[in-house]
Amino acid sequence: MTCSETILRDDHHDLISRIGVPMSFAKDEEIYGQGERADLVYRMISGTVRTSRFMADGRRPIGDFYYPGDVFGLETRGSHSMGAEALSDCVILAASRQALLAAGGEDELKGLMWEATVRDLESAREHLTLLVRKSASERVASFLLGLAQRRGEAAVELAMGRQDMADYLGLTIETVSRMITQLQSSGVVEFESCRRFKVRDREALEDLAAA
Structure with a gap:
């Protein structure tokens, strides 16, 4: 988690x-x-x-x-x-x-x-x-998956901004934004706005988070 x-x-x-x-x-x-x-x-x-x-x-x-x-x-x-x-x-x-x-x-x-x-x-x-053993993409995937699992909703509202995510994940804000863009491009998640996303391919997100 x-x-x-x-x-x-x-x-x-x-x-x-x-x-x-x-x-x-x-x-x-x-x-x-x-x-x-x-x-x-x-x-x-x-x-x-x-x-x-x-x-x-x-x-x-x-x-x-x-x-x-x-x-x-x-x-x-x-x-x-x-x-x-x-x-x-x-x-x-x-x-x-x-x-x-x-x-x-x-x-x-x-x-x-x-x-x-x-x-x-x-x-x-x-x-x-998460900080020691996971890559940047795996950290972001784990974070988004944890939120989706916890909220149990089709669309997840993010109370935190990219800087908070970066500070929690031990990454730069630029890296977090780049990883999110990659996840969107691959069809794993869809960000409807900077603070709202949907999981499109849960299995792929779980595989990446568990890597």
Whole structure:
């Protein structure tokens, strides 16, 4: 996978849904900053969120993208290792650790944190594999396939632009654009606009992503 998939149990989702407070964020609005205290846990209701880290040399690696149903913001340390921004208008449930502890008990909170940590480790492993072992065309194919599988729709809307894709995939924006053009020319995908695409040949896309 190239984007986050939530593996939290239904009871953990129910706990956040029960005590979480809905919050609205406008496109490009910061949800929390890198280095800020990690006092809240978030569950996506609508929209898309990006996590990223700014490096001393100016680079901005992207950690992950989060979609409706995903839980994010859990940290084993006391502060956020990455910042989070809304890529589109978002509605998010926010619950404090203290409220989760009071509502579900210590074991429930530990279970939620454990499952979220496992998910993040698996996502990081797959992201590293994508960056280290795959060619540029394979990275772009994997990313588009992951989005298509996750959204389950004939036409997929992209909340992120080419620069975000490039930063996540460890490529230049020019390379991402060139790979997308190649996929379109070969009839694998069709971009109806710069932010909307359809998969025309899923088998070919899967083969390229799995290479």
